[in-house]
Amino acid sequence: MxxxxxxxxxxxxxxxxxxxxxxxxxxxxxxxxxKQHVDLAALRDGRRLFVSRCIExxxxxxVTSHTASEWxxxxxxxxxxxxxxxxxxxxxxxxxxxxxxx
Amino acid sequence: xxxxxGDAVSVPSKTPGSQRxxxxxxxAIWKSFFLVLLLSILPVFSIFGGARHFTFIYxxxxxxxxxxxxxNWFTWRxxxxxxxxxxxxxxxxxxxxxxxxxxASVYVADWNYASDRENSGFAYSxxxxxxxxNFTNPVVDPIGLSAYEEIRIGDRIFELESxxxxxxxxxxxxLAYNATLEAVWQGHGLEERVGExxxxxxxxxxxxxxxxxxxELLHEIVFPDWRDEQHIRNLFVGPxxxxxxxxWFVTATALAQATSTEGEPDFQLRAIFxxxx
Numbered sequence: 001m002x003x004x005x006x007x008x009x010x011x012x013x014x015x016x017x018x019x020x021x022x023x024x025x026x027x028x029x030x031x032x033x034x035k036q037h038v039d040l041a042a043l044r045d046g047r048r049l050f051v052s053r054c055i056e057x058x059x060x061x062x063v064t065s066h067t068a069s070e071w072x073x074x075x076x077x078x079x080x081x082x083x084x085x086x087x088x089x090x091x092x093x094x095x096x097x098x099x100x101x102x
Numbered sequence: 103x104x105x106x107x108g109d110a111v112s113v114p115s116k117t118p119g120s121q122r123x124x125x126x127x128x129x130a131i132w133k134s135f136f137l138v139l140l141l142s143i144l145p146v147f148s149i150f151g152g153a154r155h156f157t158f159i160y161x162x163x164x165x166x167x168x169x170x171x172x173x174n175w176f177t178w179r180x181x182x183x184x185x186x187x188x189x190x191x192x193x194x195x196x197x198x199x200x201x202x203x204x205x206a207s208v209y210v211a212d213w214n215y216a217s218d219r220e221n222s223g224f225a226y227s228x229x230x231x232x233x234x235x236n237f238t239n240p241v242v243d244p245i246g247l248s249a250y251e252e253i254r255i256g257d258r259i260f261e262l263e264s265x266x267x268x269x270x271x272x273x274x275x276x277l278a279y280n281a282t283l284e285a286v287w288q289g290h291g292l293e294e295r296v297g298e299x300x301x302x303x304x305x306x307x308x309x310x311x312x313x314x315x316x317x318e319l320l321h322e323i324v325f326p327d328w329r330d331e332q333h334i335r336n337l338f339v340g341p342x343x344x345x346x347x348x349x350w351f352v353t354a355t356a357l358a359q360a361t362s363t364e365g366e367p368d369f370q371l372r373a374i375f376x377x378x379x
Contacts, residue, residue: 020273021242051241052202056152056163057346059274059308060241081349081378083166083199 022051022063022099029098045088046095053082053092063100071096153351155306155314155344157372159278162246162269164236165199172196173376179367189216191227196379207232209254228256240269240276259288274308276316297325306342314344318355337361338370349378 023029025043054060066074072093079089152165157175165171175193180186191214197207209230216222232252240246250265261284268279282300287293299322306316317339324334340357354373359366 020271051239052163053166055239055241055271056166057351058153058311058314059271059276061311083168 020060020062022047022060023102025095025098026102028102029095042091043095043098046091046093047099049082049084049088049092050095053084054078057081063096068097068100071100153344153346154353154374154376155276155316156278156304156318156342157353157355157374158318158320158338158357159280159302159304160234160248160250160265160267161276161278162236162238162240162248162267164203164205164234164248165197167199167201169199170196170379171376172379173374175372175374177370177372180369181365181367183362183364183366183368185218187216187218189214195232197376203236205234207234212254212256226256228254228259228261230254230261234267240271245270258290258292259286260292261286261288276304276306276308276314278302278304278306295327297328299323299325304342306344312346316342318342318357320357334363335361336363336366340370351376 025040025047029043030040051060075084075089075093075096078084084092152163152169152171154173155161173193173195175191175195177191177193179189179191181189191212193212194210195207196210197205199205209228209232211229212227213225214227215224230252232250234248234250237247237249238245246269248267248269250263250267252261252263252265254261254263263282263284265283266281270277280300280302282298282302284296284298284300286296286298288296301321302319304316304318306314308314318341320336320338322334322336322338323330324332324336326332326334337360338357339360340355342353342355344351344353346352352373352375354371357370357372359368
């Protein structure tokens with residue numbers, strides 16, 4: 001049992017650098033976001049929602065896994081299932097587009 | 103010995119004849135089952151609470167606030183030592199996303215059908231409430247953590263179950279770990295006491311956004327009467343597969359016993375069908 005616990009611990013703690021986390025919100029992103037009339041708080045909120053709501057059903061896709069023109073349709077498809085309000089949907093989209101434009 | 107999900111399994115064998123219901127009750131149970139099934143099919147518009155990648159292991163993320171999901175559980179267990187017994191457990195669960203980090207579930211009914219050489223029949227086991235609080239995120243934090251508490255009440259069973267849930271996502275790979283402590287009071291007058299410490303480890307790889315496959319492993323230490331005199335240790339291992347589409351998902355796991363504990367199932371098959379309401 002101790003071995004199992006140790007094995008589980010090693011597997012789960014892992015290494016943060018390999019966690020495939022989406023990029024944090026940066027000032028560079030804010031500039032991109034500003035062009036889309038989205039402020040820093042909205043971008044942060046968009047990232048928070050992206051990393052929490054999407055993983056309820058599937059693993060998190062890389063922001064570069066789809067083109068900028070594909071993301072709005074994808075998020076519209078998923079927004080209902082993730083129970084995203086319109087402002088939350090816009091925040092998620094703004095974050096993804098800003099992150100992939102970096 | 104698994105008293106967790108869908109587990110009226112062990113109860114009837116410990117209280118012979120005490121839980122078999124007359125025919126009219128069996129019909130009532132079937133009617134309720136079909137009603138619940140019908141209700142799960144009717145909704146056209148729905149908000150999904152989330153898909154499961156495992157069936158014997160819980161994941162750290164909680165359901166989106168405002169979401170409601172119905173899950174139907176099916177677990178078939180075959181035990182051959184000391185006698186051959188087949189038991190099928192059913193669970194009907196409603197899951198509610200309360201806040202971003204908190205979800206609550208109600209198990210409307212846990213019931214089962216058991217069959218051996220001498221007897222067969224349906225039995226209602228219990229109903230339960232389950233609460234999960236999420237502390238950290240498995241993608242952006244070093245590890246995703248959640249706490250789980252379940253209270254189960256039946257006419258011949260009372261159970262408290264606490265669970266520590268850990269998870270880490272590495273791109274398309276999900277690793278999850280559960281440590282569970284159960285305290286069970288069962289039988290006439292709830293005089294029988296059983297404790298159980300369980301560890302579960304699972305991996306699920308997302309082959310496509312709709313399909314995942316992986317492995318689950320369960321390790322159990324059972325304490326009849328809260329003593330370890332019998333040294334009951336069980337190990338189960340087997341594959342899982344999960345498919346999701348639209349507002350529904352189905353996940354199945356087949357587990358074989360790697361130990362040879364008497365009275366424990368040689369084989370378990372569990373499937374969960376979930377749909378957003």
